[in-house]
Structures are given as C-alpha cells and as structure tokens.
Amino acid sequence: MLNSPFAYQDGSLFCEGVSLNDIGREFGTPCYVYSHACIVENYRRFDAAFTSHQHLIAYAVKANSNGAILRILAREGSGADVVSVGELERARAAGIPPDKIVFAGVGKRSDEIERALREEILLLNVESMAEMEQVSRIAARLSLHARIAIRVNPEVIIHTHPYIATGSTGDKFGLPVARAIDAYRRARDDRSIEAIGAHMHIGSQITDLSSYSKAVEIMNELARTISEEGTQLSYLDLGGGLGISYAGDPVSTPDDLAATVLPLLEWFNGRIILEPGRSIVGDAGVLLTTALYSKPSSPRSFLIVDAGMNDFIRPALYGAQHRVLPVRERGSSVNIVDVAGPVCESADILAHHCALPKIEPGEFLAIMDVGAYGFSMSSRYNSRPRPAEVLVRGDEAFLIRERETADDLTLRERVPRFLS
Ligand code: LLP
Numbered sequence: 560m561l562n563s564p565f566a567y568q569d570g571s572l573f574c575e576g577v578s579l580n581d582i583g584r585e586f587g588t589p590c591y592v593y594s595h596a597c598i599v600e601n602y603r604r605f606d607a608a609f610t611s612h613q614h615l616i617a618y619a620v621k622a623n624s625n626g627a628i629l630r631i632l633a634r635e636g637s638g639a640d641v642v643s644v645g646e647l648e649r650a651r652a653a654g655i656p657p658d659k660i661v662f663a664g665v666g667k668r669s670d671e672i673e674r675a676l677r678e679e680i681l682l683l684n685v686e687s688m689a690e691m692e693q694v695s696r697i698a699a700r701l702s703l704h705a706r707i708a709i710r711v712n713p714e715v716i717i718h719t720h721p722y723i724a725t726g727s728t729g730d731k732f733g734l735p736v737a738r739a740i741d742a743y744r745r746a747r748d749d750r751s752i753e754a755i756g757a758h759m760h761i762g763s764q765i766t767d768l769s770s771y772s773k774a775v776e777i778m779n780e781l782a783r784t785i786s787e788e789g790t791q792l793s794y795l796d797l798g799g800g801l802g803i804s805y806a807g808d809p810v811s812t813p814d815d816l817a818a819t820v821l822p823l824l825e826w827f828n829g830r831i832i833l834e835p836g837r838s839i840v841g842d843a844g845v846l847l848t849t850a851l852y853s854k855p856s857s858p859r860s861f862l863i864v865d866a867g868m869n870d871f872i873r874p875a876l877y878g879a880q881h882r883v884l885p886v887r888e889r890g891s892s893v894n895i896v897d898v899a900g901p902v903c904e905s906a907d908i909l910a911h912h913c914a915l916p917k918i919e920p921g922e923f924l925a926i927m928d929v930g931a932y933g934f935s936m937s938s939r940y941n942s943r944p945r946p947a948e949v950l951v952r953g954d955e956a957f958l959i960r961e962r963e964t965a966d967d968l969t970l971r972e973r974v975p976r977f978l979s
C-alpha cells in the first residue's frame with residue numbers, strides 16, 4: 560500500500576482507525592491484525608497495472624488463506640491460485656468461481672486431480688510428464704476434457720532466498736523447456752487433454768525484475784515453437800513472486816512488473832494470468848505480541864515475547880528480517896535486543912538486533928509485514944494453540960479467527976484401548 564495503514568495516532572500505533580492497544584486488550588495476544596483497506600488497495604493496484612492486456616489475477620491462497628480475506632478478494636473480482644484441495648475448498652467457499660481458479664503443485668494426488676476436473680476449474684497446472692499421464696487417465700475415466708497448462712521451469716537466475724527460488728536449474732518445479740515442448744507434443748495426441756496454457760512461477764520475494772524479462776522471453780520462444788507444431792496457447796500464466804519492502808525502502812511495484820513483461824507480450828492475444836500472494840497481503844498484516852521479560856546479557860540481550868516461531872516462522876526459516884514497533888509511541892530507541900519467543904529452540908528469534916526503547920513487561924509490540932506467509936505457515940509446535948486473527952475496516956475490528964484453546968490441541972487424538 561502507498562501509505563501504510565499502520566501509523567501512530569495520539570501516541571499509539573493504529574491499524575486504520577483502531578488502536579492496536581485496544582485490539583490487544585480485547586482479543587489478547589499473539590494476534591494477527593489485518594487492514595481491509597490495504598488488501599483492497601494492493602489488489603486494485605495490481606489489477607490496474609495490467610489493464611492494457613486481458614488478464615486474470617489469481618491470488619495465491621497459500622499466502623494467507625483466511626476465509627474473510629478470500630471473501631474480500633472474491634468481491635474485488637480476484638481468482639485463486641491453489642495448491643491443494645483444501646485451498647480449492649476455501650476458494651470456492653469464499654465465492655471464487657471455478658473458472659477463475661488455477662491449480663499448481665508438484666504432488667497432486669489422484670483425488671485432488673479428480674476434484675479439480677469435476678469442479679471444472681480454469682486450468683490444472685501440470686508439473687511433470689507422469690502427472691500429465693495421470694490427469695489424462697482420470698479425465699478419460701470421468702469422460703471429461705482436462706484443460707491444462709504445462710508448468711515450465713525457465714531455468715533463469717533468481718535473486719532471492721534459495722528456499723523460495725522455483726525457476727532455476729535443479730528446482731523441483733515444472734519441466735525444463737525441452738521437456739515441456741515434448742509434453743505439448745504428447746498432449747496433442749491425447750483426446751482427454753487440452754494443453755491450452757503455459758505456466759511459470761520463478762520464485763518469491765523477487766525485487767530484481769530482470770529475471771522476469773528473461774523468463775518471459777524463454778516462454779515466448781517456447782510458445783513460438785509449439786505454435787509451429789500446432790499448439791496455440793490461450794493462457795500464459797506468469798505466476799507470482801513480486802517482492803515487497805520489509806525494510807521500508809522502495810522496491811519494484813506492480814506497475815514496474817507490468818512495464819517489464821507487457822511489452823514482451825504484445826504478440827500474445829490470449830489471456831495473461833498473474834498469481835500474486837505476498838504483494839497483495841504482505842504489508843496488510845502485523846503480529847501483535849506482548850512483552851514478557853527483559854533479559855539483558857552479554858553478548859546478546861533478549862526481549863522475550865509471547866509470540867514464537869510456531870506463530871511466525873519466517874525469521875527462523877529464511878533469516879527474514881521484519882521491523883518491530885512498540886505499540887505505545889516513544890522517543891529514541893535505546894536498546895539493541897533480539898526479540899525472542901518462548902519456543903524451546905535457539906532459532907526462535909523473531910527479530911535480530913532490534914533497536915527499541917525500553918519496553919516494560921505487558922507492553923504490546925507489532926511485528927510488521929506479516930500478512931503473507933504468517934498465519935498460513937503457523938503450527939502448534941510446543942503445544943501452543945494457534946493465535947487469533949482480526950480484520951480492521953475503518954474504525955471497526957472483526958474477529959476472523961478465534962484463538963485456539965488447549966482442547967483444540969488434542970481434538971483429533973485418540974487413546975488406544977490398552978492405554979485407556
Ligand atoms: N504461484 C505459485 C505457483 C506459487 O508457488 C507461489 C508461492 C505464488 C504463486 C505466490 O508467490 P508470491 O507472490 O507470494 O511471492 N513461504 C515463503 C514464500 C513461499 C512462496 C511459495 N510459492 C516466504 O515466507 O517467503
């Protein structure tokens with residue numbers, strides 16, 4: 560969003576018109592808080608950037624799959640990029656029509672393929688030759704035509720964390736160009752399959768757009784080759800991946816992305832699909848946490864808080880750095896601390912080397928830019944119930960997911976007879 564919805568007013572950090580202090584008191588912590596206005600603005604900016612070409616924005620559900628957020632996007636006209644039947648169910652329940660849903664993933668089970676075919680989604684994004692054969696068998700059994708895109712690995716160099724690069728040589732995703740061309744050839748002889756799309760998704764948190772232009776040029780060449788052999792593409796799915804600014808400095812925008820790829824696609828008279836996740840919801844959310852203890856020590860001092868790596872794993876998993884702001888506004892920052900969670904792992908540090916004012920136990924802190932891959936990657940590790948989620952719209956706050964309780968932890972466990 561151009562102007563962050565999270566700003567200090569009257570000495571307290573607000574989300575839109577609601578004080579995070581009030582939210583912390585009413586709903587408890589840890590708690591994810593999202594701005595409605597920010598999600599809507601991010602979506603509209605992305606959509607507007609591509610208006611000069613017929614396109615579909617298929618929001619990447621994995622970034623944040625809360626039903627309220629999916630409903631906001633459904634109302635805006637968004638489609639969905641899903642990677643499991645669970646995400647497909649969520650997207651449908653939120654009102655996203657099947658003809659705006661694309662389904663990717665290297666390991667779709669047969670029941671997932673069957674469900675997607677019966678639902679008549681827009682495209683199954685097929686990631687291997689073996690998967691294509693499986694789709695064909697299932698479609699034949701159901702007497703249906705499977706509309707597919709082949710996911711291509713353009714094998715470009717991507718400047719991002721290696722765990723989230725997906726379009727470089729050796730990545731498990733999609734088929735390298737030569738194998739993909741082969742897949743289109745096989746699909747032409749298969750009456751159960753219509754290969755009408757090509758898909759790429761080269762990675763996530765990408766800020767250097769040159770990887771996109773290289774990848775699109777490779778897709779263009781592939782499209783030319785298969786068109787000479789008789790396959791005309793109706794859809795070109797460029798995936799997601801546009802990065803956001805975690806440090807507060809300016810980064811590439813959806814307009815920049817459109818200005819990079821659209822001139823390369825003037826020849827294409829089909830529909831372009833984009834699958835943004837992080838750039839729609841990333842800066843729309845904070846994780847609200849309560850300070851528990853200060854632990855000054857050498858060589859590191861810690862501020863222990865009540866949110867942990869089970870609630871928010873990005874710092875532990877990718878070394879991601881998120882800003883931390885005190886909810887009560889203060890003057891200068893005096894301490895350098897590591898903000899640490901309660902989980903029994905040394906990796907449970909939510910923010911390294913944070914400059915913060917003196918924080919009293921009981922004070923609220925906001926971990927910024929956690930709307931994407933925050934709650935959706937949370938777990939119950941250390942038997943910690945998952946946090947609550949709250950959506951703010953104007954001066955109203957809505958609980959959109961209740962905090963779990965101890966009962967949730969054991970809900971699906973069963974005691975075998977010999978132990979009861
Ligand atoms: N399309 C496909 C096929 C994807 O696999 C992904 C993300 C997206 C779209 C959306 O990408 P985005 O616009 O959000 O970058 N957990 C990691 C990010 C993993 C991304 C996985 N795929 C993180 O926290 O950085």
